[in-house]
Amino acid sequence: MKIVIAGAGSVGRSIARELLSHSHEVTLIDKNPSKLRVASVAEADWILADACSPDALEDAGLQTADVIVAATGDDKANLVISLLAKSEFAVPRVVARVNNYVNEWMFDATWGVDVPVSTPRLMTGLVEEAVTRGKPVRIFTFNEARVDLFAAVLGERSLMINERIGDLALPPGVVLSALLRDGKPIAPNPDGVIVEGDELLFLVPRSNPELLAQVTRLVEDPVQEEVPSDSEKTSEED
Secondary structure, eight states: OEEEEEOOSHHHHHHHHHHHHTTOEEEEEESOGGGOOGGGGTTSEEEESOTTSHHHHHHTTGGGOSEEEEOOSOHHHHHHHHHHHHHTTOOSEEEEEESSGGGGGGOSGGGTOSEEEEHHHHHHHHHHHHHOOSSOEEEEEETTTTEEEEEEEOOTTOTTTTOBGGGOOOOTTOEEEEEEETTEEEOOOTTOBOOTTOEEEEEEETTOHHHHHHHHHHHSOOOOOOOOOHHHHHHHHO
16 A cells, blocks of 8 residues: 655654555655654655645645555644545545544544544553453544444453353444453354453444443442441441
8 A cells, every 4th residue: 555654753653664564655754854764764755845735745645645644743733634635635544643632523534534543542541451440441443433442351240240242231233342361362252251350342333322331331340239237237226
């Protein structure tokens, strides 16, 4: 594939190296001369220009690109680049970096973004996923499909413990895509049984917020009322 990356900072260069290792054709574009470290990604094509300019994007060959990655450190620039890529050059796939999570709501089809990648959100999700039990944690968003990927590590009192996967009462539209056990991914098998400590990966549509609430009720530890002891009962009766 032919891929254009707008923004040749550390993020853009890292993406470029990874894509080149998979035999893709990569062009890096940046307006800052100090960012043009050509030797660091010598196999890529480099252009010194402002990616917010249609002329610069045309010089980068965007009219024949399969994908553009708006990877600058400026959310406003990434939105402008995404909109130009989609509206002026009809790029099939537009991936945009979100630097500030408060701007996430703008990174959608209105601005030409097919896939938003929020670094702060992703880092937060990975941290929460590592330390949280009994609560679904969003770790990725499929913007075009309007579906979120949630991970949940099951505690000892989860309603799912000891249940057959085929018997799970998942809400309509919610998909159990995989489970992780002992550091290994396992494909969901209807005859498989869920155990404490399993990490489940769910695909949850954003069309109905109640779907996530239902998933949460299934994975969380149920609230248990404390039963008063005999001495407490006697004290209350007195």
